[in-house]
Amino acid sequence: MSAxxxxxxxxxxxxxSELLEFLxxxxxxxxxxxxxxxxxxxxxxxxRVAAAGLExxxxxxxxxxxxxxADWLHAPGKPTVLIYGHFDVQPVDPVALWSHPPFEPHIEDxxxxxxxxxxxxxxxxxxxxxxxxMLKSGGRLPVNVxxxxxxxxxxxxxxxxxxxxxxxxxxxxxxxxxxxxxxxxETEPSxxxxxxxxxxxxxxxxAAKMDLHSGLYGxxxxxxxxxxxxxxxxxxxxDGVITVDGFYDQVRPxxxxxxxxxxxxxxxxxEIMEDLQVPALFGEAGYSPLEASWARPTxxxxxxxxxFQDAGTKTVLPSEAHAKITCRLVADQDPKxxxxxxxxxxxxxxxxxxxxxxxxxxxxxxxxxxxSDFPANVAAREVLSEIYGREPYEVRSGGSIPVCTLFAQxxxxxxxxxxxxxxDERQHSPDEFFRLASFRKGQSAYGQLLERLGR
Numbered sequence: 085m086s087a088x089x090x091x092x093x094x095x096x097x098x099x100x101s102e103l104l105e106f107l108x109x110x111x112x113x114x115x116x117x118x119x120x121x122x123x124x125x126x127x128x129x130x131x132r133v134a135a136a137g138l139e140x141x142x143x144x145x146x147x148x149x150x151x152x153x154a155d156w157l158h159a160p161g162k163p164t165v166l167i168y169g170h171f172d173v174q175p176v177d178p179v180a181l182w183s184h185p186p187f188e189p190h191i192e193d194x195x196x197x198x199x200x201x202x203x204x205x206x207x208x209x210x211x212x213x214x215x216x217x218m219l220k221s222g223g224r225l226p227v228n229v230x231x232x233x234x235x236x237x238x239x240x241x242x243x244x245x246x247x248x249x250x251x252x253x254x255x256x257x258x259x260x261x262x263x264x265x266x267x268x269x270e271t272e273p274s275x276x277x278x279x280x281x282x283x284x285x286x287x288x289x290x291a292a293k294m295d296l297h298s299g300l301y302g303x304x305x306x307x308x309x310x311x312x313x314x315x316x317x318x319x320x321x322x323d324g325v326i327t328v329d330g331f332y333d334q335v336r337p338x339x340x341x342x343x344x345x346x347x348x349x350x351x352x353x354x355e356i357m358e359d360l361q362v363p364a365l366f367g368e369a370g371y372s373p374l375e376a377s378w379a380r381p382t383x384x385x386x387x388x389x390x391x392f393q394d395a396g397t398k399t400v401l402p403s404e405a406h407a408k409i410t411c412r413l414v415a416d417q418d419p420k421x422x423x424x425x426x427x428x429x430x431x432x433x434x435x436x437x438x439x440x441x442x443x444x445x446x447x448x449x450x451x452x453x454x455x456s457d458f459p460a461n462v463a464a465r466e467v468l469s470e471i472y473g474r475e476p477y478e479v480r481s482g483g484s485i486p487v488c489t490l491f492a493q494x495x496x497x498x499x500x501x502x503x504x505x506x507x508d509e510r511q512h513s514p515d516e517f518f519r520l521a522s523f524r525k526g527q528s529a530y531g532q533l534l535e536r537l538g539r
Contacts, residue, residue: 087221092213092527099213100196102132103523106171106205107189107198113149113172113239122235125171126150129233136212137219138231144251148243149235153254156219157228162538164228165460166257166497168487169208169264170237173200174512181514195517203511204264206518207503207526208233211263214530226538230257234487237264240282240447241486248487248494259460260491261533265503268349268477270519273468275461276501278378278480279452279488283419284386284410284445285426287315291438296401306437308405309390315440316407318433319383319426324368324376326383328429331422336415336453338379346374349477378480382412408445412482415453423448449486452499460500463536471529502533 085093092099111125112118126143129152134141138154149172157164176186176199184190189198196206218225232255236243248255268274289308296305320326338346351374353365367376390405392398411422427442434440454461456478468476488499504526510516 086531088214088217088531089528091217091221092524092531095213095217096524099209099527100520100523103196103206103209104189106132106209107196107200108187110187111172111200111235112175113236114175119149122149122172126152126235129171130154132209133212133231133233136216138215138229144247146236146243146247149239151235151244151247152233153231153251155228155230156215156225157230159225159228159538162227163258163459164230164256165534165537166230166232166255166260166491166495167211168232168234168260168262168491168499169211170204170234171200171208172235172238173205174203174238176514178514183515186514186516191520194520196520196523197515197517199516201516201518202266202505202509203516204237204503206523207263207265207505210504210523210526211261211530214527214534217527218531218534226535229534230255232260232487237485237487240449240484241490242446244487244490248490252494255495257495257497259458259537260488260495260497260499261460261464262485262488262499262501263503264485265501266505266507266509267468267472267503267522268479268506270506270522271472272474273472273476274349274479275456275465275468275476276479276481277454277456277461278415279485280378280381280480280482281413281417281419281449281451281486281489282410282484283413283422283448284408285423286443286445287312287407287409287430288404288441288443289315289390289406289438290404290440292401292403295403298399298401301401305401306435307401308438309402311435311438311440312388312390312405312407314435315430315433316385316388316409319409319429324366326381328383328425330425331381331383334417334421335381338375342379343375345478346378346480347372349374349479377482379414381414381417384410384412386410410445410447412484413451415451417451419448419450449484450489450493452485452488452492453480454488454492454498454500458498458500460498460537463533464500464502467529467532467536470532471525502530504529
């Protein structure tokens with residue numbers, strides 16, 4: 085056993101105590117009232133990485149929630165690895181569905197339950213502990229290391245696009261390793277090569293200056309809800325094809341190789357339907373569920389409101405109606421271009437009798453697609469194969485991690501996902517948890533990965 089592995093074994097009780105302390109900070113980036121808690125989490129992280137032995141520790145302002153930087157740069161001739169993670173968490177609603185208070189961590193059956201346990205505080209702490217073990221037991225690291233630990237990932241990293249170019253030299257690196265990610269299952273590893281981007285709009289439809297009596301004005305004045313439904317219905321066909329002109333123009337088609345890699349990943353439609361309690365799966369015609377989820381764009385209505393909502397009947401013709409739409413995007417779609425296409429579609433399809441406005445939503449991110457054979461992915465594949473005793477699946481994600489594209493754009497570095505969460509850990513939901521076995525496994529895996537990159 086290496087000295088750093090022995091150190092990890094010895095320090096597990098302390099490491100677990102520190103994770104509990106970290107999870108007690110309600111660092112919800114989406115809620116302004118918790119801004120001070122996000123800052124407190126940044127201060128906790130900065131103190132923790134300094135205690136681990138990293139240098140040049142800084143809490144950097146972004147115009148929003150901060151970024152923590154630290155480094156150790158004493159391995160001449162070796163690559164510089166930027167390790168990424170985030171210390172902000174999702175809101176906890178609905179609180180009533182939590183078995184225990186979300187910021188009072190609870191350990192049961194080898195799992196630690198708390199908001200942020202898996203996404204991403206537990207995973208983010210893992211590489212810090214591996215770095216500490218190597219520095220405290222041997223005095224050095226096998227590669228040069230920088231840290232980029234942020235407090236705004238859960239709101240789409242809105243300030244990072246402007247922040248990163250200002251600090252381009254500080255964060256310059258050869259590759260990025262992301263602790264925000266996971267494995268396919270407890271026993272099956274995976275290599276993430278693609279993420280979808282995102283953009284969205286709000287549609288506001290107005291007719292009369294006030295709500296009207298539906299008997300006196302029905303059939304005379306256009307109902308904004310009907311107008312909105314017609315608009316929304318014009319955007320997607322019954323077989324899941326998006327009918328907005330130009331929407332697919334930039335989409336990079338799947339190659340036979342892509343489809344073969346995706347087809348190799350297990351997917352049980354019946355199990356998914358039973359688990360989610362839906363009578364059937366739905367997706368774009370001509371694509372498998374995983375292809376549709378990972379490599380095809382979407383247009384989804386996230387919310388729609390207007391008119392009378394209470395019990396009973398109110399014979400009203402509402403004066404306005406609203407909807408929020410988001411689109412998940414794939415390589416090589418541009419979020420700004422898609423918003424303009426949506427705006428044009430709404431303008432062309434607005435029925436007479438209403439006025440419609442379109443407002444872009446704050447959340448937007450470019451899609452990300454990396455080659456499976458760039459050096460960090462090759463090293464990660466080898467380490468995961470050793471740990472799990474089998475080759476990782478090559479996967480993509482239907483979600484978005486905006487900084488992956490930003491790192492590629494501004495640092496010229498691809499990102500290898502190297503987290504140890506599992507999809508069943510209820511990220512973003514009540515009773516989020518992280519397996520303690522994964523917490524320990526990840527520490528050893530990071531040590532092995534850094535050693536391999538150093539060779």
